Amino acid sequence: MVSAADRAKHPARASVWLEGGKAARSAGRKAEQPSGLDRERITAAAVRLLDAEGLAKFSMRRLAAELNVTAMSVYWYVDTKDDLLELAIDAVLGELDLPEPAADGDDWRDRLRALAVGYRSLLVRHPWVSPLIGRFLNIGPHAMAFALCVQQVIGSTGLPAHAQTGATQAVFQFVYGFGTIEGQFMQRCASAGMSQDEYFREAMATIYEQPGYEKDFRRATELMEARGGDTVEEMRERDFDFGLKLLVAGIEAMTQACP
Numbered sequence: 001m002v003s004a005a006d007r008a009k010h011p012a013r014a015s016v017w018l019e020g021g022k023a024a025r026s027a028g029r030k031a032e033q034p035s036g037l038d039r040e041r042i043t044a045a046a047v048r049l050l051d052a053e054g055l056a057k058f059s060m061r062r063l064a065a066e067l068n069v070t071a072m073s074v075y076w077y078v079d080t081k082d083d084l085l086e087l088a089i090d091a092v093l094g095e096l097d098l099p100e101p102a103a104d105g106d107d108w109r110d111r112l113r114a115l116a117v118g119y120r121s122l123l124v125r126h127p128w129v130s131p132l133i134g135r136f137l138n139i140g141p142h143a144m145a146f147a148l149c150v151q152q153v154i155g156s157t158g159l160p161a162h163a164q165t166g167a168t169q170a171v172f173q174f175v176y177g178f179g180t181i182e183g184q185f186m187q188r189c190a191s192a193g194m195s196q197d198e199y200f201r202e203a204m205a206t207i208y209e210q211p212g213y214e215k216d217f218r219r220a221t222e223l224m225e226a227r228g229g230d231t232v233e234e235m236r237e238r239d240f241d242f243g244l245k246l247l248v249a250g251i252e253a254m255t256q257a258c259p
Contacts, residue, residue, distance in 0.1 A: 014037060015137045016083040041079045043087045050088060054187075055128040060084070085132055090140030092126050099147045108156040109248055115150060116175045116244055123179030127187055130180040158255040167254070171247050178240055196232040231254070 006194050021088040050058055058090045064194055078084045099111045123130055138147075150172065155165045189199040204221075207213050229235035 014082075014087045016078070017137070017139050023155055037067065037073060037077065039087070041069065041076055042074055043091050045116070046084050046088045047091055048062055049127060050128045055131065059130075064157050082136075086136045086140070089129055089132055089136065089138065092122060092129060093140070093142035093146055095122060096142070096243075098145060101152060111153045111156075111246065112126065112171065113244060115146075115153060116171060119146075120175050120179040120182070123176065124183045124186065127180075127183035129177070130183065133176075136216045147257065159251065160258050163254060163258045167251050170250070171244075174243060174247060176241070182236060197224065197259055200232050 019086055020061070042063070046058070046063055049063060049066055053062075060074055061071050064074050064083075067074070074084075097114070098118075122127060151164075154168050154171075155168065157164075158165055164169055186196065189196050194202070204217075206242050207217055224235065227238055229238050
């Protein structure tokens with residue numbers, strides 16, 4: 001593991017998954033390991049707390065209280081809070097149902113859609129992942145399995161090698177942005193004690209009541225009505241489905257256009 005000091009000195013190399021910090025972690029810690037604890041149990045508890053209370057309220061002291069141990073007991077297994085957050089991210093990435101390697105007759109479009117839908121769902125279930133995922137190298141076993149699966153699916157599209165990273169970014173940055181905003185909106189609604197539909201209706205009504213806004217939002221209302229859908233969830237699903245279809249169509253077109 002990597003200590004806090006190592007992270008500060010070498011941020012580009014710092015990761016809980018990289019070797020080199022093991023001796024530093026155990027130095028000066030002569031007591032026996034706390035009974036009943038292991039890194040997996042600590043990580044699972046951290047995920048539960050992050051889901052329930054969010055990233056802003058998360059602390060090692062709060063986690064220790066949840067586990068009914070001292071904070072020092074937790075630090076026996078992880079050097080820093082960042083180490084634990086990195087472990088938590090990889091743990092939830094393990095929830096992804098990754099498609100098997102392509103067999104004869106498999107359609108890359110179906111496999112890509114499955115990956116996109118799964119990633120979006122993960123970001124919505126665990127909204128704390130979005131602001132964290134760019135902070136770490138994401139080289140844990142589940143992160144690497146996901147990345148490898150994405151590479152394999154994009155590699156089967158027929159795009160030349162030089163275009164595959166761009167296609168990957170186009171699809172999964174779209175999914176990341178969509179899932180992040182969706183998760184934040186759902187949190188906002190929950191904090192207000194309202195359903196998504198109730199919040200949406202109240203917000204739109206409040207906007208229309210303000211002088212000067214009605215004209216600007218009339219076109220937006222027309223577009224939403226043209227999209228269809230009676231609920232926020234239905235409207236969101238239509239948008240996500242169309243956006244993903246658009247990206248798939250672009251990949252199909254570029255397989256013919258790219259040299």
